[in-house]
Amino acid sequence: SAVISQKPSRDICQRGTSLTIQCQVDSQVTMMFWYRQQPGQSLTLIATANQGSEATYESGFVIDKFPISRPNLTFSTLTVSNMSPEDSSIYLCSVDSSLSETQYFGPGTRLLVL
Amino acid sequence: QQQVKQSPQSLIVQKGGISIINCAYENTAFDYFPWYQQFPGKGPALLIAIRPDVSEKKEGRFTISFNKSAKQFSLHIMDSQPGDSATYFCAASKSHGGSQGNLIFGKGTKLSVKP
Numbered sequence: 001s002a003v004i005s006q007k008p009s010r011d012i013c014q015r016g017t018s019l020t021i022q023c024q025v026d027s028q029v030t031m032m033f034w035y036r037q038q039p040g041q042s043l044t045l046i047a048t049a050n051q052g053s054e055a056t057y058e059s060g061f062v063i064d065k066f067p068i069s070r071p072n073l074t075f076s077t078l079t080v081s082n083m084s085p086e087d088s089s090i091y092l093c094s095v096d097s098s099l100s101e102t103q104y105f106g107p108g109t110r111l112l113v114l
Numbered sequence: 115q116q117q118v119k120q121s122p123q124s125l126i127v128q129k130g131g132i133s134i135i136n137c138a139y140e141n142t143a144f145d146y147f148p149w150y151q152q153f154p155g156k157g158p159a160l161l162i163a164i165r166p167d168v169s170e171k172k173e174g175r176f177t178i179s180f181n182k183s184a185k186q187f188s189l190h191i192m193d194s195q196p197g198d199s200a201t202y203f204c205a206a207s208k209s210h211g212g213s214q215g216n217l218i219f220g221k222g223t224k225l226s227v228k229p
Contacts, residue, residue, distance in 0.1 A: 042220065042221045042222050043158070043203065043217070045218075092158070102148065103160070105150070105158045105159070105160075108156070108157045
């Protein structure tokens with residue numbers, strides 16, 4: 001299985017600021033995904049990030065609010081811009097493992113916006 | 115429109131009993147159906163997954179039953195243990211090009227196993 005790490009693991013931020021979340025994988029992967037999990041809720045896909053191309057965003061999520069970088073096959077960042085309390089969530093990255101045909105999740109970044 | 119419906123929302127089972135969680139999907143193009151287990155403060159961990167070419171898959175105490183015609187699949191946890199107490203999510207996606215695709219998640223089931 002892929003080993004995924006995320007930084008920071010948690011943060012408390014002031015409204016109006018931005019936070020960049022890093023996702024590192026221990027192997028090269030083609031596709032990386034960013035999800036949001038609001039408190040006590042299910043997971044919702046924000047965007048899909050492929051190396052060498054722009055991220056593809058799901059309905060309700062826009063690049064200006066959630067810019068994503070994917071500089072190589074093991075790393076991606078998600079920025080939560082101009083934060084408001086409604087952005088308080090767990091942000092998770094996941095990757096496909098072509099070897100095991102499964103999708104694995106990182107530990108998540110717990111964000112609280114005051 | 116919720117494409118994956120999960121029930122029950124919460125479940126209490128005695129130790130040693132069978133826990134059953136059900137999911138129904140709408141999109142007939144879905145071909146990958148995983149179950150994830152999530153403990154508080156942790157990311158979801160893949161438990162077991164199935165594809166529509168089989169009706170059942172078993173791994174240890176965990177079994178997925180799949181009914182393609184009814185567009186339903188369920189997770190059975192045999193001999194449930196207190197350590198199984200967690201939130202369980204079903205999901206579905208349409209795989210393509212070697213990727214499992216964008217997972218659509220159910221709303222989750224909080225399982226409590228009483229000793």
